Amino acid sequence: MRDVAVIGIGMNKWGEVWEKSISDLIAESALLALDDAGLDKVDAMYIGCMSSGLFTDQEHLGSIGPDYAGICPTPGTRVESACASGGAAIRSGFLHVASGASDIVMVVGVEKMTDVDGAKATFALATAADQEYEVFHGVTFPGLYAMMANHHMNKYCTTRDQLAQVAVKNHKNGKLNPLAQFQMDVTLDQVKNAVMVSDPLTILDCSPITDGAAAVILCPADKAKSISKKRVVKVKGSGHASDTIQLAQRKDLSYLKSTEIAAKKALEMAGRKIGDINFAEVHDCFTIAEIMVVEALGAVEVGKGGPATMDGVTAVDGKFPVNASGGLKSKGHPVGATGVAQIVELVKQIRGTAEKGRQVKNANIGLAQNMGGSGASSVVHILEGE
Amino acid sequence: MRDVAVIGIGMNKWGEVWEKSISDLIAESALLALDDAGLDKVDAMYIGCMSSGLFTDQEHLGSIGPDYAGICPTPGTRVESACASGGAAIRSGFLHVASGASDIVMVVGVEKMTDVDGAKATFALATAADQEYEVFHGVTFPGLYAMMANHHMNKYCTTRDQLAQVAVKNHKNGKLNPLAQFQMDVTLDQVKNAVMVSDPLTILDCSPITDGAAAVILCPADKAKSISKKRVVKVKGSGHASDTIQLAQRKDLSYLKSTEIAAKKALEMAGRKIGDINFAEVHDCFTIAEIMVVEALGAVEVGKGGPATMDGVTAVDGKFPVNASGGLKSKGHPVGATGVAQIVELVKQIRGTAEKGRQVKNANIGLAQNMGGSGASSVVHILEGE
Numbered sequence: 005m006r007d008v009a010v011i012g013i014g015m016n017k018w019g020e021v022w023e024k025s026i027s028d029l030i031a032e033s034a035l036l037a038l039d040d041a042g043l044d045k046v047d048a049m050y051i052g053c054m055s056s057g058l059f060t061d062q063e064h065l066g067s068i069g070p071d072y073a074g075i076c077p078t079p080g081t082r083v084e085s086a087c088a089s090g091g092a093a094i095r096s097g098f099l100h101v102a103s104g105a106s107d108i109v110m111v112v113g114v115e116k117m118t119d120v121d122g123a124k125a126t127f128a129l130a131t132a133a134d135q136e137y138e139v140f141h142g143v144t145f146p147g148l149y150a151m152m153a154n155h156h157m158n159k160y161c162t163t164r165d166q167l168a169q170v171a172v173k174n175h176k177n178g179k180l181n182p183l184a185q186f187q188m189d190v191t192l193d194q195v196k197n198a199v200m201v202s203d204p205l206t207i208l209d210c211s212p213i214t215d216g217a218a219a220v221i222l223c224p225a226d227k228a229k230s231i232s233k234k235r236v237v238k239v240k241g242s243g244h245a246s247d248t249i250q251l252a253q254r255k256d257l258s259y260l261k262s263t264e265i266a267a268k269k270a271l272e273m274a275g276r277k278i279g280d281i282n283f284a285e286v287h288d289c290f291t292i293a294e295i296m297v298v299e300a301l302g303a304v305e306v307g308k309g310g311p312a313t314m315d316g317v318t319a320v321d322g323k324f325p326v327n328a329s330g331g332l333k334s335k336g337h338p339v340g341a342t343g344v345a346q347i348v349e350l351v352k353q354i355r356g357t358a359e360k361g362r363q364v365k366n367a368n369i370g371l372a373q374n375m376g377g378s379g380a381s382s383v384v385h386i387l388e389g390e
Numbered sequence: 391m392r393d394v395a396v397i398g399i400g401m402n403k404w405g406e407v408w409e410k411s412i413s414d415l416i417a418e419s420a421l422l423a424l425d426d427a428g429l430d431k432v433d434a435m436y437i438g439c440m441s442s443g444l445f446t447d448q449e450h451l452g453s454i455g456p457d458y459a460g461i462c463p464t465p466g467t468r469v470e471s472a473c474a475s476g477g478a479a480i481r482s483g484f485l486h487v488a489s490g491a492s493d494i495v496m497v498v499g500v501e502k503m504t505d506v507d508g509a510k511a512t513f514a515l516a517t518a519a520d521q522e523y524e525v526f527h528g529v530t531f532p533g534l535y536a537m538m539a540n541h542h543m544n545k546y547c548t549t550r551d552q553l554a555q556v557a558v559k560n561h562k563n564g565k566l567n568p569l570a571q572f573q574m575d576v577t578l579d580q581v582k583n584a585v586m587v588s589d590p591l592t593i594l595d596c597s598p599i600t601d602g603a604a605a606v607i608l609c610p611a612d613k614a615k616s617i618s619k620k621r622v623v624k625v626k627g628s629g630h631a632s633d634t635i636q637l638a639q640r641k642d643l644s645y646l647k648s649t650e651i652a653a654k655k656a657l658e659m660a661g662r663k664i665g666d667i668n669f670a671e672v673h674d675c676f677t678i679a680e681i682m683v684v685e686a687l688g689a690v691e692v693g694k695g696g697p698a699t700m701d702g703v704t705a706v707d708g709k710f711p712v713n714a715s716g717g718l719k720s721k722g723h724p725v726g727a728t729g730v731a732q733i734v735e736l737v738k739q740i741r742g743t744a745e746k747g748r749q750v751k752n753a754n755i756g757l758a759q760n761m762g763g764s765g766a767s768s769v770v771h772i773l774e775g776e
């Protein structure tokens with residue numbers, strides 16, 4: 005396998021983007037990444053997207069991508085793994101370059117979610133769960149994660165305040181990120197007293213509905229310096245694992261086994277231990293998710309994710325900074341774009357170009373964890389500056 | 391890049407499969423392929439599927455695949471490129487093994503299309519065209535291919551009988567394929583006098599709505615003999631290209647540029663010329679498509695696809711046998727499964743295990759061409775027996 009590096013990143017302002025189509029969002033982020041890399045074309049393109057069919061009546065993004073970016077006949081391939089679509093697309097692009105089949109490969113992540121009403125968006129997102137054994141019975145994702153939260157609270161005495169602190173921390177970071185959907189602080193009381201969605205999760209424990217895209221450009225590591233003048237950031241590890249799609253079939257409702265396995269694979273490939281990681285972007289689709297993820301990664305003891313958050317371990321200036329970008333919670337969660345935006349953030353941090361107040365000190369080795377469904381698929385990448 | 395071989399194939403009976411879900415279809419074909427290879431697990435899985443969201447309310451097939459096949463935590467990734475989803479998934483699996491990241495990779499193609507009514511199926515398929523510039527104005531795929539047919543007929547004097555002959559030939563082959571959706575002959579008169587869909591294409595010029603799945607297992611070529619006792623079939627070439635998604639933006643309405651480019655790439659990788667190919671499976675979603683594809687591949691002169699078909703060049707015993715399986719026309723077209731089933735057929739033919747009457751003589755080098763939309767994406771693979 006060839007070593008792979010990131011030589012370009014691009015991301016548009018996330019939010020409710022009424023004036024642009026999904027095709028426009030893809031093209032915009034692609035052109036930003038080309039500009040960052042100083043290139044005008046690539047050899048292949050991957051597009052991570054969960055459900056452009058249900059959200060925008062548009063499949064065939066493997067064709068839309070190159071066409072709207074103006075680079076036909078460059079081949080394009082859409083990759084889907086629910087909310088881990090972006091991470092899975094990054095992995096596909098990584099394997100493509102590593103194989104030697106092409107040199108310059110772009111990965112775009114995208115989701116245009118606000119073209120449908122809230123009920124249809126909730127339904128579209130629920131297609132990431134088992135349609136026949138979960139959704140048919142009426143459960144959607146806030147309900148699934150609420151069950152995970154209740155299990156975690158019962159088993160480990162995780163408190164309501166600890167859950168809420170995840171939102172408080174991530175909004176504090178996202179406030180400083182000009183591309184984030186929400187640039188505002190929230191307080192513990194605001195989170196706890198917000199509209200209840202699924203007990204114990206209020207609306208402020210949930211990531212929002214977002215339109216957005218992000219793009220990265222990969223190339224063989226030994227060619228990176230000749231293409232880009234920016235700091236070379238290598239993709240040192242990539243891991244991917246699955247778990248049962250049905251939450252009910254797991255041995256432990258509040259432990260993310262697929263994240264544990266994906267992280268172990270990525271760390272092994274990178275020749276690193278979790279203690280070597282300087283900072284992480286993780287999949288906080290709900291506040292409880294971030295707590296479960298840091299535990300599954302091995303960054304904190306299982307059951308201690310809540311107290312660790314409260315104690316500032318995962319703050320920007322903490323021992324293991326998590327979601328300095330604002331995370332899904334504040335930056336927004338256009339599902340297919342999220343995993344690619346995590347890599348954009350890792351590169352920004354490692355280049356030292358994140359905004360003041362949310363730049364992690366000595367950010368050299370970063371980890372990105374992206375997951376689909378209630379953790380039925382997880383993708384972990386480790387990036388390191390040269 | 392490592393050389394890659396196919397060591398297992400599986401395909402279920404295609405048709406209107408009311409008694410099975412999309413998850414069942416994936417698992418069934420996966421288990422058939424594992425059985426054919428003599429394996430009980432793989433290192434990674436790819437699932438080619440166009441629109442499980444719109445057809446079955448189920449996304450996240452990268453999780454459904456490993457889970458329903460009973461091989462969690464094996465990672466799964468869904469790949470989509472409209473009707474070329476299967477071919478794109480094969481290419482992803484090929485690149486994965488070629489990269490050295492994993493040894494045994496399964497690729498499943500699937501579509502469950504009959505859970506929705508005809509109008510919704512037509513709408514779901516139309517999401518492979520440009521939603522804003524084509525579908526919004528009322529055109530769906532029979533209309534797009536009818537325009538291509540009329541252009542070809544006007545430019546090259548292609549006749550109605552020549553179009554119909556594609557259906558006659560492919561049904562003759564499919565009649566002998568026990569897994570095909572339709573095992574029946576059709577005559578030129580039946581095709582021409584069938585219900586008109588979009589002039590000049592009647593219902594018998596169109597591939598059907600189908601439920602089905604197919605699976606192949608790939609491994610490094612140098613390990614194939616130690617795993618399987620069957621004839622080793624290598625993936626010698628893989629090519630992928632895009633074109634504008636909108637038909638109206640092409641220079642030539644009836645020439646498939648993306649197929650030409652993908653074929654050139656695949657032939658170059660394989661170190662072959664089109665004259666070396668013994669037989670092909672191509673994307674005859676409509677009768678006119680097969681004629682345009684054999685021209686774009688360079689197997690017949692541009693404009694001569696119609697007469698060549700009428701003269702038997704593409705018959706099982708012809709100079710360039712095309713769709714000995716029955717093609718999409720008779721075997722069926724569960725869109726995401728089609729490209730994978732083409733590889734299943736190539737392996738069957740090269741192993742010499744196709745049914746009597748449709749087995750191509752001296753079938754050693756085969757080509758598979760799979761395309762999305764009106765040719766906005768094309769994937770070509772070349773397989774060769776050792």
